[in-house]
Amino acid sequence: MKWSSPRGTTDIYGEDIDYRNYIINTARKIFEVFNYSEIITPTFEYTQVFSRGIGESTDIVKKEMFTFPDKKGRSLTLRPEGTASITRAVIENKMYCGNMPLKLFYIGNMFRYERPQKGRMREFWQLGIEAIGTDNPFIDAEIIWILNLFFKKLGFKKLVFKVNSIGCSICRNKYLTDFKKYLKPEIKKLCNECQNRFKNNPLRIFDCKRNSCRSILTGMPEMSSYLCSECEKNFKEVLKCLKILKIKYRTDKNLVRGFDYYTRTIFEVISEDLQSAQNALGGGGRYDNLMNELGGPDIPATGFAVGIDRTMMLMKQLNLKFKKTGKKSRVYLIAMNRDYLIYSLNILKYLREMEVVCDINFEKRSLKKEIKWAKENNYDFIIIVGGDEIETGNLTIKDIKKFKQYKVDWINKKEKIMDIIGAKNYD
């Protein structure tokens, strides 16, 4: 039987690990600068955290959750996103009792039972932040600022930031009433999926990519003209801050998001280089009622999440380069004979205790093959341990990137190895 990983999941290894680490480290540094601290929540929650948090009528809750009973029959769900879990954690641990805003970030795998395609997985990775405890528009601008800085540091140049305000529940309900009134005579012209959306989650009709549905929406009343004065003022202030921060954005009156918890400012960052429907690298927005809906105090919040896999995919596609941070010299020991392995053990012990990244050949192959292998595997230096070396105590060190060779008195001057391999600057 040939095993494969379950549909929509993947193994991450090799160069992809370097990309991932770079993406995550870049985010961590920025989060620290903006005073966010890390939170880790369980990979699964009681199902209600998501069904109540995200909304029963959303696609995610209706069709995409990995839900299963535990041995006592309690319904559990693998997290499809981080916001609802973090809100649950903040309430449960009374984290709202300290200084506000509470600024949290997370990195984790998420699970959605979607139809897999390029950039859309059933298990995928997100990094994100949640700023809890203020409805000041400055913080909405701050999180878009973080997102913008993050992608800039990764080397992206042509990303588009779409922003919109969907108002508070009062102005949105007024809009929804008129939206339904407008669409009712056209309902038969909508695709099947949008006819369902009309019943369950009408604003999601804006997500439909079909021209027939889109053309029906062109004459629609605009949400912006339904914003109450508070929501309008709030949104204008967010945009004003973005201008001051020189963040380029596009207001998109058709932007909606797939979670019921959103209020007021929502946003998405998309790449026109990702030529698939899955062109959103990240998204988020304000969710002022979620804390209360999950049984906590009435505390406003906002946040975003970025898809790590999609970000990595686009970095590779655009050939965006990065330097590995804290790169250490890599040393490969070649024992020319199996008997020399014992002698090499002391050298290996010394180097590893000095925190030098090193390894040794376990099987005997020709020197030529070993050097070729060391080059292919990105080693910087090789140390040869042969009969001569053992007899004289002088090791041969080859710098395989700069084509230089050294002899070092291993018995009396072992620290010289550290000079040669540039390991003195290790932190």
Ligand code: HAM
């Ligand atoms: P989301 O837009 O559903 O938002 O996901 C954020 C990002 O995760 C997407 O832009 C995309 O890059 C990535 N993503 C989503 N689904 C998949 C998938 N099936 N395969 C690969 N990547 C995917 C949220 O999750 C909200 N919790 C964001 C938020 C935080 N809002 C407020 N705070």
